[in-house]
Amino acid sequence: MRRSxxxxxxxxxxxxxxxxxxxxxxxxxxxxxxxxxxSAPAAGGSLTVWVDETREPAVEAAAANFEAETxxxxxxxQKNFEDIRTDFLAQVPTGEGPDITVGAHDWLGxxxxxxxxxxxxxxxxxxxxEEVAVQAFTQDGQVYGLPYAIENIALIRNxxxxxxxxxxxxxxxxxxxxxxxxxxxxxQTGTEGDPYTYYPFQTSFGAxxxxxxxxxxxxxxxxxxxxxxxxxxxxxxxxxxxxxxxTDVTYDIAVEAFKNGESPFIIGGPxxxxxxxxxxxxxxxxxxxxxxxxxxxxxxxxxxxxxxxENALLANDFLVNYxxxxxxxxxxxxxxxxxxxLTAAADAVSSDPIVAGxxxxxxxxxxxxxxxxMGSVWAFWGVTEANIISGQxxxxxxxxxxxxxxxxxxx
Amino acid sequence: xxxxxxxxxAAVVAPGDGGGAAxxxxxxxxxxxGGRAARTGSGFGVGFLVKLVLVAVVxxxxxxxxxAAYTEESWGxxxxxxxxxxxxxxxxxxxxxxxLKYILPGLAFLLVYQVYVVGYxxxxxxxxxxxxxxxxxxxxxxxxxxxxERRVEGSPxxxxxxxxxxGGELGFAVVDDAGGVRVGTAEEPLEAAPDASVxxxxxxxxxxxxxxxxxxxxxxxxxxxxLRVPVSDDPEDGSVRTQDARTGYVFQSVLEHDAExxxxxxTSTGVVxxxxxxxxxxxxxxxxxxxxxxxxxxxxxxxxxxGDSRYSGPFASIxxxxxxxxxxxxxxxxxxxxxxxxxFNDPRLRGRKIYRxxxxxxxxxxxxxxxxxxxxxLNRGYGFxxxxxxxxxxxxxxxxxxxxxxxxxxxxxxxxxxxxxxxxTGALQSLPGDVYEAARIDGAGxxxxxRSITMPLLLVSTAPLLISSFAFNFNNFTLIKMLTDxxxxxxxxxxxxxxxxxxxxMVYNVSGLDGTAPRNYGLASALSIVIFLVVGTISAIAFRQxxxxxxxxx
Numbered sequence: 001m002r003r004s005x006x007x008x009x010x011x012x013x014x015x016x017x018x019x020x021x022x023x024x025x026x027x028x029x030x031x032x033x034x035x036x037x038x039s040a041p042a043a044g045g046s047l048t049v050w051v052d053e054t055r056e057p058a059v060e061a062a063a064a065n066f067e068a069e070t071x072x073x074x075x076x077x078q079k080n081f082e083d084i085r086t087d088f089l090a091q092v093p094t095g096e097g098p099d100i101t102v103g104a105h106d107w108l109g110x111x112x113x114x115x116x117x118x119x120x121x122x123x124x125x126x127x128x129x130e131e132v133a134v135q136a137f138t139q140d141g142q143v144y145g146l147p148y149a150i151e152n153i154a155l156i157r158n159x160x161x162x163x164x165x166x167x168x169x170x171x172x173x174x175x176x177x178x179x180x181x182x183x184x185x186x187x188q189t190g191t192e193g194d195p196y197t198y199y200p201f202q203t204s205f206g207a208x209x210x211x212x213x214x215x216x217x218x219x220x221x222x223x224x225x226x227x228x229x230x231x232x233x234x235x236x237x238x239x240x241x242x243x244x245x246x247t248d249v250t251y252d253i254a255v256e257a258f259k260n261g262e263s264p265f266i267i268g269g270p271x272x273x274x275x276x277x278x279x280x281x282x283x284x285x286x287x288x289x290x291x292x293x294x295x296x297x298x299x300x301x302x303x304x305x306x307x308x309x310e311n312a313l314l315a316n317d318f319l320v321n322y323x324x325x326x327x328x329x330x331x332x333x334x335x336x337x338x339x340x341x342l343t344a345a346a347d348a349v350s351s352d353p354i355v356a357g358x359x360x361x362x363x364x365x366x367x368x369x370x371x372x373x374m375g376s377v378w379a380f381w382g383v384t385e386a387n388i389i390s391g392q393x394x395x396x397x398x399x400x401x402x403x404x405x406x407x408x409x410x411x
Numbered sequence: 412x413x414x415x416x417x418x419x420x421a422a423v424v425a426p427g428d429g430g431g432a433a434x435x436x437x438x439x440x441x442x443x444x445g446g447r448a449a450r451t452g453s454g455f456g457v458g459f460l461v462k463l464v465l466v467a468v469v470x471x472x473x474x475x476x477x478x479a480a481y482t483e484e485s486w487g488x489x490x491x492x493x494x495x496x497x498x499x500x501x502x503x504x505x506x507x508x509x510x511l512k513y514i515l516p517g518l519a520f521l522l523v524y525q526v527y528v529v530g531y532x533x534x535x536x537x538x539x540x541x542x543x544x545x546x547x548x549x550x551x552x553x554x555x556x557x558x559x560e561r562r563v564e565g566s567p568x569x570x571x572x573x574x575x576x577x578g579g580e581l582g583f584a585v586v587d588d589a590g591g592v593r594v595g596t597a598e599e600p601l602e603a604a605p606d607a608s609v610x611x612x613x614x615x616x617x618x619x620x621x622x623x624x625x626x627x628x629x630x631x632x633x634x635x636x637x638l639r640v641p642v643s644d645d646p647e648d649g650s651v652r653t654q655d656a657r658t659g660y661v662f663q664s665v666l667e668h669d670a671e672x673x674x675x676x677x678t679s680t681g682v683v684x685x686x687x688x689x690x691x692x693x694x695x696x697x698x699x700x701x702x703x704x705x706x707x708x709x710x711x712x713x714x715x716x717x718g719d720s721r722y723s724g725p726f727a728s729i730x731x732x733x734x735x736x737x738x739x740x741x742x743x744x745x746x747x748x749x750x751x752x753x754x755f756n757d758p759r760l761r762g763r764k765i766y767r768x769x770x771x772x773x774x775x776x777x778x779x780x781x782x783x784x785x786x787x788x789l790n791r792g793y794g795f796x797x798x799x800x801x802x803x804x805x806x807x808x809x810x811x812x813x814x815x816x817x818x819x820x821x822x823x824x825x826x827x828x829x830x831x832x833x834x835x836t837g838a839l840q841s842l843p844g845d846v847y848e849a850a851r852i853d854g855a856g857x858x859x860x861x862r863s864i865t866m867p868l869l870l871v872s873t874a875p876l877l878i879s880s881f882a883f884n885f886n887n888f889t890l891i892k893m894l895t896d897x898x899x900x901x902x903x904x905x906x907x908x909x910x911x912x913x914x915x916x917m918v919y920n921v922s923g924l925d926g927t928a929p930r931n932y933g934l935a936s937a938l939s940i941v942i943f944l945v946v947g948t949i950s951a952i953a954f955r956q957x958x959x960x961x962x963x964x965x
Contacts, residue, residue, distance in 0.1 A: 246792060
């Protein structure tokens with residue numbers, strides 16, 4: 001009796017192993033033969049779109065128009081924004097992925113090296129978008145996404161505590177101290193650092209992360225080292241020991257303190273504004289501690305088409321002809337609060353001084369690098385900054401080690 | 412506590428649990444169901460009918476699965492489902508496989524949820540699955556070709572209509588800049604069609620061609636999107652393609668794939684790329700094309716884990732800390748839980764039930780939430796612990812390497828003791844009172860009673876749970892991720908790993924799932940296999956020891 005159990009167990013486990021061996025294979029075969037069942041239903045076909053919670057109602061509205069005019073069924077799948085990138089990378093090759101997904105432009109490098117996105121041809125529509133938005137979704141001359149929103153950080157000022165925009169970093173600290181609040185200014189840091197929020201300070205020392213080509217795209221040549229980078233590291237250490245910067249200040253702590261009027265300035269983006277509804281605000285350029293202008297990163301959000309989409313025609317039609325309309329882009333602005341990527345829509349909503357303020361700072365900003373090499377930078381960047389600020393590391397030495405570690409990771 | 416919050420840990424914890432369950436079933440003799448078997452064998456009783464219905468339901472579900480697998484062309488799943496279905500029918504209708512009737516459901520789930528997962532992880536460990544090697548070669552080639560097809564600079568956007576020739580061949584009819592209509596197919600370059608009719612700038616009819624309506628276009632959208640209509644006989648002029656069946660653009664391919672020689676040729680430079688062993692197209696000068704595919708790389712991932720100096724240093728110290736963390740967590744939670752259980756088991760204590768309920772509260776909180784809250788409370792400058800309890804001290808609870816380890820252990824103690832308290836309370840209440848009486852008569856003191864009676868008897872029933880608790884803590888990803896995220900970083904390492912990282916969080920970092928590092932599922936799977944071997948071996952040895960303990964007591 002015991003033997004028969006073992007035998008059965010052995011048999012079934014070999015079968016299961018064979019199954020998993022086989023399970024990974026068929027992905028390739030599926031693509032050679034267009035599956036019948038997707039082209040069979042309803043005359044208009046169907047589209048699957050991954051969208052996050054905030055954007056869902058806006059996309060739904062555009063989808064309703066599309067459905068009414070073309071007879072296509074659009075199925076919206078709500079996902080966590082943080083999960084989309086990983087899931088998209090994993091599921092597209094199996095043929096299980098969506099036709100369209102919402103995403104950020106800095107995923108582009110990763111998505112193209114893994115061959116999961118298809119280029120889209122915006123045609124003459126490209127000119128109707130803000131230049132930086134299309135640029136951000138361009139790689140090697142090809143556009144890979146339909147941009148819908150632009151986001152960047154700026155200096156948010158509580159006008160009740162500081163009447164004027166500071167011209168330099170020192171001015172800001174002086175104004176903050178004059179206001180008599182517990183903090184002269186607030187910037188989220190945390191023990192892991194926040195290189196995204198700190199980037200304008202870094203650029204003001206002339207140490208951008210990667211070298212930029214003339215057309216605004218990046219090439220994988222590290223620029224954050226050298227004298228300029230070390231000067232920035234030294235500044236971090238100085239401000240850290242002076243108590244202006246602190247790794248104890250997390251996003252939550254910074255936002256809470258600003259909300260309670262504990263500081264006239266905070267560096268942050270439009271996503272914070274909901275919390276500051278009670279305050280009188282003004283949006284200013286970020287004051288530079290170095291000699292060069294403080295340029296924050298610009299992030300562009302948009303929609304990608306899957307490289308394995310069996311409904312590529314519908315997907316492109318939906319994006320290029322329905323989501324690029326002023327109406328759709330304004331609806332997405334209402335949902336997400338980020339200035340639209342379509343110039344006409346952006347102009348329409350810029351009557352709000354806050355939106356206009358962010359847009360103005362964004363005009364001077366640089367796109368966040370989307371080359372795949374960027375993935376190797378984040379892990380070292382923030383922690384090094386945090387360690388320098390907290391005084392755990394020697395600024396120049398730690399900065400040099402970070403650069404060599406990143407070079408090591410880039411291989 | 413034993414409910415694994417994260418999938419990552421579930422995969423590796425479970426073999427230990429499964430082993431425990433299996434050894435339990437083989438050891439505890441059940442009343443032989445021979446009587447019932449004889450009864451059902453004598454005729455078609457109610458039991459048989461119930462069985463028939465249940466198996467019919469299982470078969471129906473199985474057939475549904477088979478059909479779904481067939482339409483999706485997933486033959487692996489198809490074969491596995493079929494095998495399980497046949498096995499189920501055989502087992503429940505034969506009289507020769509009585510034990511399997513009990514075991515089969517569990518066995519099936521074990522196979523699907525554990526053996527498959529472990530097997531697939533094992534397979535990935537020997538591949539270079541990760542960034543740049545995400546998919547199959549066919550898809551990589553497809554992606555490279557698509558990415559390298561460029562719109563000819565300055566070419567116009569022409570209103571386009573999809574048409575079909577009498578032979579059923581698809582073609583495009585485009586309106587050019589001058590307003591003239593040109594028609595062509597993949598074989599025949601665009602030619603002027605002067606007698607075509609145009610309405611609102613779009614071709615509506617071409618003599619000799621059928622204009623496809625939208626439904627027809629959608630039905631053949633794969634063909635439409637892959638159709639390239641050459642502009643002229645000269646391939647240098649490019650070809651017209653469309654992405655939305657409304658507008659056509661002239662494109663030119665920079666890369667060309669030679670299917671027979673399996674090479675990629677850059678038409679602008681003439682460089683020929685050939686596939687290499689790493690799953691990439693490589694030029695003679697060593698440059699590679701960006702999109703690669705998944706290939707088997709043998710033991711390369713294991714060699715990286717142990718051999719690459721960037722990983723091997725941190726790997727050793729992380730391994731030591733993982734053991735220390737798992738062991739200390741089990742010991743500390745068990746001792747505190749047991750102490751409280753014994754204290755609250757004293758019948759002289761009033762309001763025991765209220766105390767016991769209060770004790771269980773930390774257990775009722777989701778682990779990740781509690782860890783997040785603790786991370787906030789232990790913040791150096793603003794945390795509750797430093798600000799209120801320590802009167803404004805700035806103790807670097809989470810940023811000093813040693814203090815961070817202590818904090819992790821303390822928080823895990825807070826999270827874990829209620830579980831131990833629960834099982835010890837249960838075990839204590841089932842201890843026989845006469846043994847204690849005998850001990851008292853023999854003149855044993857409290858300490859002696861605890862050491863010689865309570866402790867051994869308690870261990871008999873709790874040892875398997877302690878082992879599974881060890882396995883759980885060995886992979887306690889949630890706590891580490893939420894509390895310290897592995898920090899503070901190793902100052903001397905060149906990989907993003909830290910002092911409180913345990914193996915499973917190291918795997919998570921290496922696999923790049925959080926986007927701070929390039930993805931490397933191959934290396935991550937190889938490390939998972941190492942963890943699996945460690946936990947599996949320890950659990951197996953420990954369970955063997957427990958068996959001895961059981962024999963002692965019986």
